[in-house]
Amino acid sequence: MKRFFDFFLAIVVTAIFLLPLVIVALAVFVTSRGPVLYWSDRVGRNNRIFKMPKFRSMRVGTPAMATHLLSEPGQYLTPIGSFLRKSSLDELPQLWSIFVGDMSFVGPRPALFNQQDLIGLRAQYGVHVLLPGLTGWAQVNGRDELPVPAKVQLDVEYLQRRSFWFDIRILWLTFVKVLRREGVTH
Known part of the structure; x- marks a missing residue:
């Protein structure tokens, strides 16, 4: 059911x-x-690496690491x-990535290939079995502002509570947060 919903x-x-x-493609x-497009190596379900596209917002040659870890x-x-x-x-x-089945609309955000702390904690708590999402429970509860252990605890809560209606709630909260531009540091 979730795959059908995601695809539709x-x-x-x-x-x-x-x-x-x-328009955004032309502007970039x-x-x-x-x-x-920037194709980022990300960690998917069961810690499998996949290529995730984003519109390029960083200059060519930027180190492949979480933005909050970059100096300036x-x-x-x-x-x-x-x-x-x-x-x-x-x-x-x-x-x-949703079309090809590497991601879902809702799930834990896919970690960068080199975020070993996040990957390890997710595996320890069983979150790695979930398909990563475009948005997730951690994103609507802090996004870039959350430390890794807090993100993982929210991912665990999502793992335990996941349902169609919980996904709908997260999608709605995401829509509201994006409109308000909440939780983005850069």
């Missing part, structure tokens, strides 16, 4: 956001050199990078 919703969201997808292309992350942003991140428009290409 991905079609609807893609149709709604087709024009913004094209025009405002900075390099590819429009603002220096790496493209001219429209801050806007893309705060508006979450950089996340739209992840619809592709």
Whole structure:
């Protein structure tokens, strides 16, 4: 049921956001050199690595690490990078990952391949069995502001409470947070 819902919703969201997808792609292309999409190595279900696309908001050559770990992350942003991140428009290409089954709309956010602390804690608590999500319970409860142990505890809570209606609640809360631009540091 969840896979069918994800696939159906991905079609609807893609149709709604087709024009913004094209506009953002053109804006990224025009405002900075390099590819429009950044394909990030991420950790998926059962700790399998997959390639996750995002609109490129950072300059070519930025170290592959969590933004909060960069010294002066603002220096790496493209001219429209801050806007893309705060508006979450950089996340739209992840619809592709939902289409191909690497991600769901709701689940723990996929860790970067080198976030060993997050990957290890998720495996320890059994969260690694979940398909990662475009959004999740941790995202609507703090997003970038949460330390790793707090994220994992929220991921565990999602694992225990997951249901269709809980996913709907998380999607609604995500919509509200994105409109308010809450929880994004850069």
